[in-house]
Amino acid sequence: MGAFVVPGARFTEGLSPEERKEVEAICPPRRLSRGEAVFRQGDEAESLFILVEGRVRLFLETPKGERTLALLGPGDLFGESFLTPRPRQGVTAQVQSPGAVVCPISRAQFLALCRQVPEAALRLCTVLAERVAYLSEELAGVALPAPVRVGRLLLSLAQRFGVPEGDGGLRLDLGLTQEELGSLCGVSRVSVAYALRRFREAGALKREGAGYLVYPARLEGVLEDLAP
Incomplete structure (x- = not known):
């Protein structure tokens, strides 16, 4: 964790x-x-x-x-x-x-x-x-599914360190690797990669260079669907 x-x-x-x-x-x-x-x-x-x-x-x-x-x-x-x-x-x-x-x-x-x-x-x-x-x-939160834990982490980081964009997104450029994201929320790098792919497919996340563009409202919706 x-x-x-x-x-x-x-x-x-x-x-x-x-x-x-x-x-x-x-x-x-x-x-x-x-x-x-x-x-x-x-x-x-x-x-x-x-x-x-x-x-x-x-x-x-x-x-x-x-x-x-x-x-x-x-x-x-x-x-x-x-x-x-x-x-x-x-x-x-x-x-x-x-x-x-x-x-x-x-x-x-x-x-x-x-x-x-x-x-x-x-x-x-x-x-x-x-x-x-x-x-x-x-x-x-340890009992939550890995994608939910990754999503909660991204929301938390984006709300704290993100830079607002005009389309409702938050630019998150912290230079964190997938291994580090996994370490921060207690899941494997493979689980992080899977979660990020699901968020991108749902339009809640975009890859931007070394960082991400996070759409909090969309991501919260995805997490509601994933939560047990």
């Missing part, structure tokens, strides 16, 4: 401009380039990270290669391992977009945040709680 693909719980939502400035003052942002690792699997987990700009890919490094677990966008949190008794990073976080800006939050900064910007601390707890709820939904 895939991990939290698109959490949908952005940390900065609900914070005032003044509170955001206070957060940045406590946790100064860092700018990173494409391909640069925010942290690597096995590193000491010294900080939690807020993604301010860009995209970050989370993946496992395995003997068989990299397994993509999540694609994060602005306002998402990652690196929660710093709160655990054995703080080691369980995944690698790498910048996927041309650039990214992150705000690391150390334990000391986290305590300062709780004291000085209580609304931000509350928002952080809310995001983590929503993350748990999302993972519970993902567990329930």
Whole structure:
């Protein structure tokens, strides 16, 4: 199964401009380039990270290669391992977009945040709680047919990262391979290829270079027909 693909719980939502400035003052942002690792699997987990700009890919490094677990966008949190008794990073976080800006939050900064910007601390707890709820939904989705899981993933990615087109479509150009799409939703590459073909035949998806043109309304209709 895939991990939290698109959490949908952005940390900065609900914070005032003044509170955001206070957060940045406590946790100064860092700018990173494409391909640069925010942290690597096995590193000491010294900080939690807020993604301010860009995209970050989370993946496992395995003997068989990299397994993509999540694609994060602005306002998402990652690196929660710093709160655990054995703080080691369980995944690698790498910048996927041309650039990214992150705000690391150390334990000391986290305590300062709780004291000085209580609304931000509350928002952080809310995001983590929503993350748990999302993972519970993902567990329930394991029993769904593979095409439904692929379609739900495409809808989620398109709604989060897609660029609107004039005909109601969303252009999704994330450079994800079929293997990565399968990893994100917990199905095989063959199942992804089969699902994509069905969506194209139904007019819900078009291949556009290295990306896709997703038609959410049509895709939702297809998924309703496929759902058990």
